[in-house]
Each structure stands twice: as C-alpha cells, then as structure tokens.
Amino acid sequence: MTIQTNKGISQLRSERASAPGIIKGSVTIEASIGIPLFLFAAVCLIWMIEVRSIRISMLNAAQNAAKSSAEETSVIPVLNTVALKSDIIALIGEDRIDRSIIRGGSSGITCWKSYVSPSTGDMTVIVEYDVQLPLPLFGGPSADLKEEFTISAWMGDQKTARNGQDFQTVYVTDNGSVYHEDYYCSYLQLSIRFVPYDNLDSMRNESGGKYHACDRCVFGLAMAGVYITDDGSRYHNSLNCSGLKRSIHAVNRAEVSGLGGCSRCSH
Secondary structure (H helix, E strand, C coil), rough: CEEEEEEHHHHHHHHHHHHHHHHHHHHHHHHHHHHHHHHHHHHHHHHHHHHHHHHHHHHHHHHHHHHHHHHHCCCCCCCCHHHHHHHHHHHHHHHHCCCCCCHHHHHHHHHCCCCCCCCCCCCCEEEEEEEEECCHHHCCCCEEHHHHHHHHCCCCCCCCCCCCCCCCCCECCCCEEEEECCCCCCCCCCCCCEEHHHHHHHCCCCCCCCCCEEECCCCCCCCCCEECCCCCCCCEEECCCCHHCCCCCEHHHHCCCCCCECCCCCC
C-alpha cells in the first residue's frame, strides 16, 4: 500500500515538472501570432488617418482651385483641367503629395473628367487618385478614391452703374502692369510646351530671343525636359512654377484707372 502511494506522488511530481515547459510554449505561440496582428492593426489605423487627411486636403484644395476656375469659365465655358490640377497641387504642396501614400505622387492625380455644363455654366469637379494599401505581401494593391462636387457658375460682381457710367469689363493679372480688353490676348493665354533641354540652344521665342534658366524653379542643372512659352524668355523645371501661371481677374475698367492698356489688345 505504501509503495503505490509513493508511485502516485512520483507521477504527480513528474507532471508538475513538465507543466512550465507547456505554459512557456503556449505563450510563445500566442506572442508570435498576436504581435504581428497588433502591428498590422496599428499600421491600418495610421493608414486610415492618413487617407482621411489626404481626402480633406484634396477636397479643400479642389474647392479653392474651382473658385478661381469658375471666374475664368464665365468668359470661356471650357474648363482647363491642366490648370485646375496644377492649382490643386500647388495648394496642397507638391512635396506633401509626393511623400504621401498617393500612388504616383502628384502625377497620380487626374482631373480630366471635370467639366462645365454648357446649359447652366455650373462646374462639376472630379478629382481621382489611388492610395496604396498597407499590404506589401500582396503586391502593393491600391484603392481608388474620388472627390466630386459641383459649384454654381460665376455671375461676376453684383454691381450696378452709378452716375450714368457704364461698366466695361477688362482683364488683369496679379502682377501685371497693364489691363487687357481681350481675354484671348497672347499675354494672358500662355502656350506652354514641354521640349527637350538639348534643343533649347536652337529655339527662339516670338521676339527672337533665347531661353534662359528660371531663377524660381531651376537650381543647378536643368532636367532632361523643360517647359517654355512662346512669348517667354525662361525655361522651367516645374509646371507649377509661378512664372508659368496667369491668375486672370475680370474687373471693371474704372477700378484699374492707374494701369495702362495692353499694346496688343487695348485700343
């Protein structure tokens, strides 16, 4: 009887001795599964916050850019989607976009589906882009996002004639020294071209002058391809350079009495 009791105690001690190894192995397996899942959940949370931030920035920039475009389309009911995209990128910041999870950076944003209604003049803005999903093991898939809204046509300044004076609409730029009577004046409508840098030595502008480096966007060596205009004298590395933009405003002639008329379009 005593022998059997000692044998049972010995088996119990043996089972207890082996229990810590089982517990340690169980904890190791749980950690190997739980930690990656936790890290993946944290990455997904950061990704969702970034997507939300990008969508808010994209929508705000598109709305502000659309307001400027609405003023231009009141004269010509055709939306310049290239200028719209450039304004959106400039408002957000090209560096911010290129460092974001937008696939392709600033070149991955498209606005070509935006349009102006020929009947009402209302503008529908459609901005499309892709964001990269945090799934590197599956080939880096992306999600298609779209910001879409409609703004009413610009009706101009709500002013009436006073003292018997008629209002004459003229066009000015932010840094211009003259006003323009013709919206299609070549000084207002820049003809931007993308040309190989190696061809610049043989190219001339409308005045017969050579193209020189822009001091705003060309630092050091120029890129393989650069942007020029027919009546400009500079070549540019960036399409977003302020030297390639014309912010045109339709105003009353009486408001720009201190400016002279354009030699090409004013009489």
